[in-house]
Amino acid sequence: DAEPATRAFQAEVSRLLDIVANALYSNRDIFLRELISNGADACDRLRYLALTEPELLSGDSDFGVELRPDAANRRLEIRDSGVGMNRDELIENLGTIAHSGSAKFLSQLGDKKTEVDLIGQFGVGFYSAFMVADKVEVFTRRAGEQHGWRWESDGRSGFTVEESEDAPLRGTRILLHLKEDAGDYAEPQRLRHIVKTYSDHISVAVKLVAGDEEPETLNAAGALWARPKSEITEEQYKQFYHDTAHAFDAPWHTLHFKAEGMIEYSGLLFIPSTRPLDLFDPGRRGGVKLYVKRVFITDDCTEVVPTWLRFLRGVVDSEDLPLNVSRELLQNNPVLAKIRQGLTKRVLSELEKKAEKAPEAYIAFWETFGPVLKEGLYEDSGQDETLLKLARFKSTTSDLGEGSGDGGWTTLADYATRMPEGQEAIYILAGDDLEQLARSPQLEGFRAKGIEVLLLTDPIDEFWTVRVGAYQDKPFRSVTRAGAELDEIGKDEESEDKSAEDAGGGIEALLAMLRLSLQGKVKDVRASKRLTDSPVCLVADEGDIDLHLARLLKQHQR
Ligand code: ADP
Ligand code: MG
Helix, strand or coil, X not given: CCCCCEECCCHHHHHHHHHHHCCCHHHXXXXXXXXXXXXXXXXXXXXXXXXXCHHHHCCCCCCEEEEXXXXXXXXXXXXXXXXXXXXXXXXXXXCCCCCHHHHHHHHCCCCHHHHHHHHHHHCCHHHHHHHCEEEEEEEEECCCCCCCEEEEECCCCCEEEEECCCCCXXXXXXXXXXXXXXXXXXXXXXXXXXXXXXXXXXXXXXEECCCCCCCEECCCCCCHHHCCHHHCCHHHHHHHHHHHHCCCXXXXXXXXXXXXXXCCEEEEEEEECCCCCCCCCCCCCCCXXXXXXXXXXXXXXXXXXXXXXXXXXXXXXXXXXXXXXCHHHHCCCHHHHHHHHHHXXXXXXXXXXXXXXXXXXXXXXXXXXXXXXXXXXXXXXHHHHHHHHHCCEEECCCCCCCCCCCCCCECHHXXXXXXXXXXXXXXXXXCCCHHHHHCCHHHHHHHHCCCCCEEECCCCHHHHHHHHCEECCEEEEECCECCHHHHHCCCCHHHHHCCHHHHCCHHHHHHHHHHHHCECCECCCCCCCCCCCCCCCCCECCCCCCHHHHHHHHHHHC
């Protein structure tokens, strides 16, 4: 290659770098976490590739990350013995927003004030190096390839890529030329502290190599999930969660277990306390990483947990899968299916325990992830009983304000105990907005009779109530369907006196007239006892599709 030509960053990268360069001092430490995590990822990837192509290691199976500070020259080098990058990968990975973390960060931008905090929350990946450096050099060689490369940038005008003799035999060296006010990142003491704080449980050893001294391992490394529970502190769990999930909330619940028997696996799973941003994004990656005998296999395996538990974060480590398991092998794999089954059971039973022992905390969980969990009632018929027990609902008799401790949520069991004599069905009304539902004229007749109606506001509600059909032999029935059964419930003399049929012959003439003028727009016009205040409401016929569902389906057709 001739003279290195300067290439422009993708426009989004420039925007990102602009923000990064102005980051608050208090946030800057995280650049090290990002670069160390990239180094560890690169090691994990090579370790995985080498399972089938051992020649990639060239006889050196040592994996790790090294920090080499040079205070005199205000430099910090971060080395890894991972997979490295070739020229195309360098240009793609360090010139565009290739990865989801940064992309997510960008999608959240807009409000200047929160931008800086978001850097900490999402991690902006490699580009965070420019928080502390005014020049960054990257020397890298892809494992198994002949040529090495050098990338350089000041984080403003663009970057250059050229062939280089200074690349490591395998892996990557990142040389940071620290900003004038960032010289302390070349101090061993500072590095020790940051690694302990942010990267203690990264999968590889992080070593400090200062001057001529012996390399010093800074982190605990190793698989936290393989250690006995009694040796792990709350703080370590939390940090591990932050590391693996790239999250910054405290986990709502932590499950650490070892399954022994027919198949053997261990798991360290977290239920977050806040909603991950990509919870409803079809392009999201799995949140649970798959390991085999402590070797990282993939973080994008949809087989480990069912989609309706996709809020789970953490690690599952199998003893039974072969180490050189391929992507194809992971699909429809019977061992993974067993693991998924076991995990599902475990998670649900933990949730049941929580619901019983800490009902208020459980409501917080339900408000965060209930809509996702309910998808299980549609997709997975095997869990109906437990999921119906775990489900919480708003209803016409719940206090829609915040007030009471249960947040106005009821269980189906409690609903059933409040059913008046003669009520055979669980009445539901589905829509988008709780307050709007509560005001619906469809409810008037039910209110007048003191019959409680569940108000459902998640799109999935329409689907699972149909699939599941009933709770303890009591069918779910939408109040928007015509139904004479309202008459049968709780013998209410007064309302019978006022009944429409008795209202005299005039009503039939009125109905005939209305049918005529609404011809083609409605199927029928009937007199109803379900209205007390409103003159009219729309209902679906028995056996016809529910009104809100019809609207939903129409929207999806567009
Ligand atoms: P992320 O790690 O979330 O993908 P980054 O901005 O940290 O995003 O890194 C972007 C990409 O650059 C990585 O996905 C990886 O492909 C590549 N990369 C970064 N650092 C290294 C490294 N030390 N070794 C190999 N590849 C790397
Ligand atoms: Mg990264």
